[in-house]
Amino acid sequence: MTTTTYILALDQGTTSSRAIIFNKAGQMVAIAQKEFTQYYPKLGWVEHDAKEIWSTQLAVATEVVAKAGLRSSDIAAIGITNQRETTVVWDRKTGLPIHAAIVWQDRRTADFCNQLKHDGYEEMIRGKTGLPIDSYFSATKISWILDHVEGARMQAERGELAFGTVDSWLIWNLTNGQTHVTDVTNASRTLLFNIYDLVWDKELLDLFHIPVSMLPEVKSCSEEYAVTAGNILAARIPITGIAGDQHAALFGQLCTSPGMVKNTYGTGCFMLMNIGEKPILSKNNLVTTVAWKIKDQVHYALEGSIFIAGAVVQWLRDELGIIRTSAEVETLAAKVQDSAGVYLVPAFAGLGAPHWNSYARGTIVGLTRGSSAAHIARAALESIAFQTVDILKAMEADAGTPIRQLRVDGGATANDLLMQFQADMLQAEVVRPEITETTAIGAAYLAGLAIGFWSDVNEISQQWSVNRTFGPDKEAEVSKQLNQWHRAVKTAKAWATLQEQETDEG
Secondary structure (H helix, E strand, O other), X not given: OOOOOEEEEEEEOOOEEEEEEEEOOOOEEEEEEEEOOOEOOOOOOOEEOHHHHHHHHHHHHHHHHHHOOOOHHHEEEEEEEEOOOOEEEEEOOOOOEOOOEEOOOOOOOHHHXXXXXXXXXXXXXXXXXXXXOOOOOHHHXXXXXXXXXXXXXXXXXXXXXXXXXXXHHHHHHHOOOOOOEEEHHHHOOOXXXXXXXXXXXXXXXXXXXXXXXXXXXEEOOEEEEEEOOOOXXXXXXXEEEEEEHHHHXXXXXXXXXXXXXXXXEOOOEEXXXXXXXXXXXXXXXXXXXXXXXXXXXXXXXEEEEEOOOHHHHHHHHHHHOOOOOXXXXXXXXXXXXXOOOOEEEOOEOEEOOOOOEOOOOOEEEOOOOOOOHHHHHHHHHHHHHHHHHHHHHHHHHHHOOOOOEEEEEOHHHHOHHHXXXXXXXXXXXXXXXXXXXXXXXXXXXXXXXXXXXXXXXXXXXXXXXXXXXXXXXXXXXXXXXXXHHHHHHHHHHXXXXXXXXXXXXX
């Protein structure tokens, strides 16, 4: 049992790196955050500089310890949570990436995915991984790097290259290149991992032409993986928790029993339902994924992924310029009673679950001469809620039971207008906890459980508390609103169909 009283959570997200210190009561002691650069080299391509990811994460880790008035030696353990599927390939000898990190939103391998579907691999891949064939996941990104960086495939065959999702990249750097590991949740997002046997799958590796020597060792979500190099954080601190961001949020929301559901409103939107200790393959275009593994116990989840959620608000700010800060969107949207028939489908990176359409693009319908910035802002917020409804309905169909409560977290949950509209459209309770940094606290809990900082799940369950419950307005015009939304989605899909036809003809 450790006597050190703090856990450091490293929360490496799509647009920023954050570090949060938690005490034994599960309270945030200090937080530091630093945004990093987004690169869009071609239409549908999204990249990060992996070196900048590392430098910003290290900077906030150092900053948060100082902010809290602590020394590095006061940290009992580190938990890591990260943007998933984002793909880093680096040279084992130099430790340098051989290409920019290809982000989960990137669609450059959409045609390769279509070819795999055409060749009949969809059923086999879903049967092993629980995932559809989509450029969202890591395998096709790895293949692309090996095929497009000169000499990379030969280097990989010689065992000179390492692949990792962002968790692996951070741990490699935190340990000065001594440790190459991942956990079951991140591994389960690669299209290379058998979620039944919990191993890298040889048939899938052969299909994607990826040498097994590139891959990290797969561990549970809560154990000691390594100790930080002494020159990194001025102390040797054990790294004892890893989970992809949405799995960490499910755990942080204490959705530890089958049937419990959470939705995270971040750059994208991600809804997960705990389905217990046996994987269920979705019949409604959802993903089956490993929720977590603690000791020998594995929990699985159904997941629906929305590619663009909070990012639509950033688009209003950065590209349209109709708000100066993301927080202003609620004030602007509240200037009108409703969207006046304007619907925005934010398919900037294609459509995720339950549509899985890589070619769809952002669409605004219902514009009139009287449509204002406020109507567009409201339509943008409502699009987040509508997409969430689509996933929840698919989840209900798979589970065979109605979902009465949705636990929510992430930045957009501070928006009361959005949360109330969400409850209305779902006709279910939307519950916002006191601590909405559930991704980070989930990683902290996993790290703390590994070293006895918290004794068990029952102890940490006592720390979850409600900030506000949004009850549904029974008078809301749900059917009418959803019908109009689905008409708008059909419009975005019609554009996608034209795109596919042009690709085939080209």
